Amino acid sequence: xxxxxxxxxxxxxxxxxxxxxxxxxxxxxxxxxxxxxxxxxxxxxxxxxxxxxxxxxxxxxxxxxxxxxxxxxxxxxxxxxxxxxxxxxxxxxxxxxxxxxxxxxxxxxxxxxxxxxxxxxxxxxxxxxxxxxxxxxxxxxxxxxxxxxxxxxxxxxxxxxxxxxxxxxxxxxxxxxxxxxxxxxxxxxxxxxxxxxxxxxxxxxxxxxxxxxxxxxxxxxxxxxxxxxxxxxxxxxxxxxxxxxxxxxxxxx
Amino acid sequence: xxxxxxxxxxxxxxxxxxxxxxxxxxxxxxxxxxxxxxxxxxxxxxxxxxxxxxxxxxxxxxxxxxxxxxxxxxxxxxxxxxxxxxxxxxxxxxxxxxxxxxxxxxxxxxxxxxxxxxxxxxxxxxxxxxxxxxxxxxxxxxxxxxxxxxxxxxxxxxxxxxxxxxxxxxxxxxxxxxxxxxxxxxxxxxxxxxxxxxxxxxxxxxxxxxxxxxxxxxxxxxxxxxxxxxxxxxxxxxxxxxxxxxxxxxxxxxxxxxxxxxxxxxx
Numbered sequence: 448x449x450x451x452x453x454x455x456x457x458x459x460x461x462x463x464x465x466x467x468x469x470x471x472x473x474x475x476x477x478x479x480x481x482x483x484x485x486x487x488x489x490x491x492x493x494x495x496x497x498x499x500x501x502x503x504x505x506x507x508x509x510x511x512x513x514x515x516x517x518x519x520x521x522x523x524x525x526x527x528x529x530x531x532x533x534x535x536x537x538x539x540x541x542x543x544x545x546x547x548x549x550x551x552x553x554x555x556x557x558x559x560x561x562x563x564x565x566x567x568x569x570x571x572x573x574x575x576x577x578x579x580x581x582x583x584x585x586x587x588x589x590x591x592x593x594x595x596x597x598x599x600x601x602x603x604x605x606x607x608x609x610x611x612x613x614x615x616x617x618x619x620x621x622x623x624x625x626x627x628x629x630x631x632x633x634x635x636x637x638x639x640x641x642x643x644x645x646x647x648x649x650x651x652x653x654x655x656x657x658x659x660x661x662x663x664x665x666x667x668x669x670x671x672x673x674x675x676x677x678x679x680x681x682x683x684x685x686x687x688x689x690x691x692x693x694x695x696x697x698x699x700x
Numbered sequence: 701x702x703x704x705x706x707x708x709x710x711x712x713x714x715x716x717x718x719x720x721x722x723x724x725x726x727x728x729x730x731x732x733x734x735x736x737x738x739x740x741x742x743x744x745x746x747x748x749x750x751x752x753x754x755x756x757x758x759x760x761x762x763x764x765x766x767x768x769x770x771x772x773x774x775x776x777x778x779x780x781x782x783x784x785x786x787x788x789x790x791x792x793x794x795x796x797x798x799x800x801x802x803x804x805x806x807x808x809x810x811x812x813x814x815x816x817x818x819x820x821x822x823x824x825x826x827x828x829x830x831x832x833x834x835x836x837x838x839x840x841x842x843x844x845x846x847x848x849x850x851x852x853x854x855x856x857x858x859x860x861x862x863x864x865x866x867x868x869x870x871x872x873x874x875x876x877x878x879x880x881x882x883x884x885x886x887x888x889x890x891x892x893x894x895x896x897x898x899x900x901x902x903x904x905x906x907x908x909x910x911x912x913x914x915x916x917x918x919x920x921x922x923x924x925x926x927x928x929x930x931x932x933x934x935x936x937x938x939x940x941x942x943x944x945x946x947x948x949x950x951x952x953x954x955x956x957x958x959x960x961x962x963x964x965x966x967x
Contacts, residue, residue: 618727618731621727622727622728622731638735641739642738642739642742645739645742645743646742649742649743649746650746650747651742651743651745651746651748652745652746652748653742653745655745655748656741656742656744656745666748667748669744670744670745670748673740673741673744674741674744676737676741677737677738677740677741680734680737681734681737681738684730684731684733684734684737685730685731685734687730688726688727688728688730688731688734689727691725691726691727691730692727695725695726695727
């Protein structure tokens with residue numbers, strides 16, 4: 448089921464085939480980053496360099512690009528001729544799935560973070576004289592955003608929610624044979640509507656669930672069991688579903 | 701570890717089959733289970749209150765006509781009402797992970813009399829969320845000094861003078877309402893957002909260097925005098941009521957040192 452040599456060969460083949468695609472993906476992402484940054488400077492002036500804006504850029508970019516990147520990992524599966532090539536690769540389903548997990552859920556956030564800091568350098572350089580000109584009381588608002596600012600609870604939230612979004616996107620790319628991208632977005636939209644609808648009917652307070660790791664909102668004993676279960680099992684189940692979706696695609700070809 | 705074999709054992713336990721004996725696809729079933737779990741999590745928050753409340757504290761208002769409310773992180777809802785005793789109750793929206801209850805219990809209200817002024821300080825812990833102080837005050841109050849507040853009354857007051865920094869809203873009837881931008885050392889986000897919502901106001905005076913003033917029902921204001929800086933903006937509804945409004949130049953700094961008391965409140 449798992450052979451390290453075979454897995455490494457698969458990884459090398461994947462890198463050889465997709466490295467240019469990944470370079471383009473990041474290149475386009477960096478271009479969009481700078482275009483938005485210029486537009487924000489035009490609209491808001493030096494406030495576009497504030498710590499809050501830098502944080503906003505980081506999280507917006509991560510949460511928007513990570514599912515797109517995950518959905519594109521198996522883009523070859525959308526066409527029958529290229530899907531066959533992917534599925535016929537000399538590796539087990541588990542190895543293919545594991546490589547997808549490592550590339551999208553582990554490597555992508557790391558590379559994205561590194562790329563963000565390079566892109567964010569102009570904003571931080573612009574923020575520097577502003578920091579120096581302000582008094583001590585308001586200094587913190589303009590400091591260059593560093594990841595260490597985030598608390599451990601926030602990091603758990605971010606990693607688990609990113610992993611959930613990526614698992615969902617990857618599952619959509621594998622499950623739907625035709626137009627997987629559009630179909631996945633439609634399903635996500637339906638889920639959003641269902642969540643809002645159920646939230647209204649039951650007069651729910653969803654922020655208690657979403658902020659479970661980041662903030663102590665005094666959950667009830669039932670919530671203390673349900674919330675961690677939801678947070679941990681959601682990504683686990685979605686990634687497990689994507690494993691079976693890949694397996695079922697291979698069996699059907 | 702043969703994961704396939706282990707999962708096959710689990711699959712056999714559930715024996716998921718479609719009509720005709722074909723194995724049922726497991727991916728959509730697991731996906732539905734994940735969604736069901738997520739929606740269960742949402743439903744489990746039904747009826748929960750994300751805010752925490754502190755105990756209500758009564759305020760001694762004897763001989764007091766001015767309240768200076770200092771909240772370092774948050775805003776206030778102030779109700780001027782004679783039917784209930786003067787009190788303050790603080791709420792906060794969340795407590796950051798890593799903070800303990802002791803951090804929160806360190807939060808205090810301090811109410812200190814300084815002549816005819818009651819200075820109320822709501823000190824919040826570093827790790828707690830934004831506070832929302834609920835205040836009930838008697839109609840004997842003539843002056844309120846706040847940072848951010850929504851003030852309302854169902855009474856017809858003689859006069860009220862409001863000093864605010866960031867955002868202030870007024871709802872209620874008053875003969876003479878004065879809204880003054882609080883003078884503080886401010887370098888960031890210094891604009892005052894003042895909204896006069898409802899109520900019959902005989903005389904309104906607003907004085908601010910940089911403000912966004914919104915008169916939601918300007919036709920219920922008999923006369924309004926707005927002394928605003930050149931970067932301020934004004935929103936009036938309905939437009940026909942503009943004839944009752946006089947816009948003046950914001951007083952120069954020298955004049956501000958000795959503010960005009962010609963239309964002093966409470967007289």
